[in-house]
Amino acid sequence: MLLAIDVGNTRIKGAVFENDSLLGYFIFLKKDFRKNIEKILKDFPKTAFLVVASVGSLDKNDFLDFGEKLKVHFISHEDSFPFVNLYETPKTLGMDRMVLAAGAVLQFPKQNRLVIDAGTCITYDFVDENDNYLGGAISPGLRLRYEALHNFTARLPLLELDSPKSIIGNSTSQSIHSGVVNGAVNEIDGFINDYKQHYSKFTIILTGGDAEFLAKRLKNTIFANSNFLLESLSHLFQYKIKND
Numbered sequence: 001m002l003l004a005i006d007v008g009n010t011r012i013k014g015a016v017f018e019n020d021s022l023l024g025y026f027i028f029l030k031k032d033f034r035k036n037i038e039k040i041l042k043d044f045p046k047t048a049f050l051v052v053a054s055v056g057s058l059d060k061n062d063f064l065d066f067g068e069k070l071k072v073h074f075i076s077h078e079d080s081f082p083f084v085n086l087y088e089t090p091k092t093l094g095m096d097r098m099v100l101a102a103g104a105v106l107q108f109p110k111q112n113r114l115v116i117d118a119g120t121c122i123t124y125d126f127v128d129e130n131d132n133y134l135g136g137a138i139s140p141g142l143r144l145r146y147e148a149l150h151n152f153t154a155r156l157p158l159l160e161l162d163s164p165k166s167i168i169g170n171s172t173s174q175s176i177h178s179g180v181v182n183g184a185v186n187e188i189d190g191f192i193n194d195y196k197q198h199y200s201k202f203t204i205i206l207t208g209g210d211a212e213f214l215a216k217r218l219k220n221t222i223f224a225n226s227n228f229l230l231e232s233l234s235h236l237f238q239y240k241i242k243n244d
């Protein structure tokens with residue numbers, strides 16, 4: 001059994017896998033990550049491996065203690081990945097984006113793939129059919145858009161994510177919901193349509209905390225898989241074991 005941990009910008013997510021089946025899924029905050037991981041290991045005592053990818057404020061040293069009981073692997077830029085990294089600054093490429101790209105290659109071989117992760121940020125990552133990682137885009141996520149509107153103005157309230165009633169917002173709240181939600185939906189549809197100009201065929205993977213909310217609203221038909229990053233961590237670890 002393997003426990004995969006994704007240390008995100010806002011929250012930590014974890015999943016226990018037995019081969020490829022997901023046995024448990026957890027979300028917690030950084031401040032109580034140790035307690036939570038200990039609890040998971042207690043509930044799944046057959047866990048032999050802990051694999052961690054982090055873009056957040058936890059690093060390798062925070063996971064050293066767990067190494068006494070199980071084999072811990074902290075994914076880093078030094079690992080081997082199943083793609084050729086053509087990013088001009090590979091050392092600054094986020095570990096979440098690298099794991100997503102790896103998962104796309106391992107789960108969808110020999111095709112162009114676009115991974116869209118709608119989390120704290122919305123990231124776009126493109127890996128072509130020859131397994132060249134080309135890059136993509138980073139834009140603010142839904143929650144971040146609501147918070148930015150509130151934090152950088154005097155009069156805009158902080159709203160919770162909600163569906164706009166119409167494209168034409170007829171009140172302050174409706175204008176904000178339309179701006180954030182319709183804005184992000186149009187952005188994603190716009191990116192997909194732009195990629196279509198360059199690549200006639202590609203597989204789209206939509207993941208992250210807002211994936212399901214967004215998938216229903218896109219013009220392009222895409223299925224959301226909120227667990228894609230954790231699944232990719234498990235696949236990347238299996239790839240590593242095979243190639244070591």
Ligand SMILES: Nc1ncnc2c1ncn2[C@@H]1O[C@H](COP(=O)(O)OP(=O)(O)OP(=O)(O)O)[C@@H](O)[C@H]1O
Binds near residue numbers: 096118121141
């Ligand atoms: N309890 C919650 N806390 C924060 N975001 C939440 C929560 N519930 C739903 N969300 C939605 O999830 C989005 C954040 O996605 P996600 O959970 O993937 O982010 P994250 O934990 O910061 O990870 P990452 O850094 O990988 O994006 C927010 O835009 C928000 O709309």
Ligand SMILES: CC(C)(CO)[C@@H](O)C(=O)NCCC(=O)O
Binds near residue numbers: 009092097120
């Ligand atoms: C873009 C985020 C914040 C998304 O989680 C993360 O992937 C990151 O910190 N990236 C570093 C910059 C880059 O990917 O080029």
Ligand SMILES: [K+]
Binds near residue numbers: 096117118120208
């Ligand atoms: K993200």
